[in-house]
Amino acid sequence: MDERVPRDFETLRTTILERRHSLPKRIAQIAAYALDNPDDIAFGTAASIAASAGVQPSTLIRFAQQLGFDGFTSLQLVFRERLRERNSSYDERLAALRAKAEEGAGHRAIFDGFVAAASTSLNDISGRLNEDHFEDAIALLAEAETIYVLAKRRSYSVASYIAYALGKLKIRNQLIESAAGLNAEMISFASPRDAVIAISFSPYAPAAIEEARVISEQGVPIVAITDSSFSPLAQFAKVWFEVAEADFAGFRSLSATMALAMALTVAVGEKRRDAGRKTQDLDSFSLV
Amino acid sequence: MDERVPRDFETLRTTILERRHSLPKRIAQIAAYALDNPDDIAFGTAASIAASAGVQPSTLIRFAQQLGFDGFTSLQLVFRERLRERNSSYDERLAALRAKAEEGAGHRAIFDGFVAAASTSLNDISGRLNEDHFEDAIALLAEAETIYVLAKRRSYSVASYIAYALGKLKIRNQLIESAAGLNAEMISFASPRDAVIAISFSPYAPAAIEEARVISEQGVPIVAITDSSFSPLAQFAKVWFEVAEADFAGFRSLSATMALAMALTVAVGEKRRDAGRKTQDLDSFSLV
DNA sequence: TATGGATTGGAATTATTATTTCATATTACC
């Protein structure tokens, strides 16, 4: 048995590629399959993998042995480890970057940190989005006469993008801004036939929470984007989304929130268009 | 057995969290362990997991059964699927999304599309950032008395976040807004001792370009974030960054722009802090 | 504090899966 058994995936990969041409036919076949379908190797059984690759289980074991492992099981460990590593890498990388930035490792580290924070957040939300909530929110917003957009401070930039996108899609909307100090009046116009998108993260801007409370008491349904089920925003909301944004240097990423906000907006636009089409069909029918 | 067996990780997670308080002690123990160590569930054997969680293998199976699975094995599949999904590369994900979109998938595809666009943009910028330009921009902005932030329409949300962050860092700044129609006056206050961060992407908002022109003619240095060297913004800028944002459904991602903007802001804050410290040192020296 | 039901621990059992073995086929070399 070979002394130098590849114990990490990259080494293993290189080793396989090197020997590729000196391997017997069936072994080469399983080798190619392994590099093409590493996930299958990680999770499958010897029998299932062998079947998918079109070889016998014993060939799979011989392949492992040729590489210096003492059996399929130990080869499989390498493929499993790879999945583990990959998965934790974002968090680890972010932690490393934070440490770097702390010890004053230059401005590039700051940039990398923000990129990593954004990637982490996106990665996280893509696995966590509750599809039912998403559909509920879209249905709710698509019905609304006017969509009010409510967010302060950090979240305000998301709100302004939502307002911009809704405008582009010709959906009536109102950004609740504090510039002229007329928020209370603005809010008082909202009716149960309207809807609100409210965004707030800890530490929750008191004004945002207060306005959400008032507007929900008027019977206006709220879709909330916030950071935990304990958020004061969640209690006023008909539908709410939990978005965990990674932070860097004291500033949280907005990438996941932005992606969710845009998806909501565009999906609402699409749903309205479909509904509009149906209404139009009915109209033209009544004309016949 | 329950009719509605959670077949994806998120549903499973939610289900567990819901039932959390009504579960018997040992079952709750393994439930908490499962959510905390999903990777272990995916890879371990019933015996090894049970040992790590401090329960008997049979308890682990009972836990799975309470959730509606017919045994540990089917529960484990959900945890494995999660790793598979998470791990598939963005390219693969995008390919899958296109396939889905073609067969007329629902709103989830829209969300995935925005997440993918954001990821792609981040990926792209992290390899493309010109470090020299980055340092130049930071130096330039760190010297400024007031940082003016100029952006319209889509880019306005980035500008508002920059303004928020600068404020948090106690850096004097002025967001050039059009609400009161006093932009021209606002701009006329800027002097060569100040600096501008200007953001605009094709199709460039005429107002943004015009204001950039005026302010640069006053001798105020501009740091621009835009999308190509042909951008009209680039010609007025002392330093400019090219950011290529992927778009989805007609709306471009802002994730890369946001990351760059935040990195600039925080780096400027840091540089000022360092400079302030040095000045203080010099002062105390001159007093001796 | 007694009693019934639910929960748990641990070993026995069953099932699944990896590995080995051996007969057969293929290939390379004389």
Add this chain to the structure above:
DNA sequence: GGTAATATGAAATAATAATTCCAATCCATA
């Protein structure tokens, strides 16, 4: 073209792991 070495297929076997079962324990309720 024959022969030895190598490679492959298929089934037997060994190992490992999941599941079940039953006795012991815990807990709520009367």
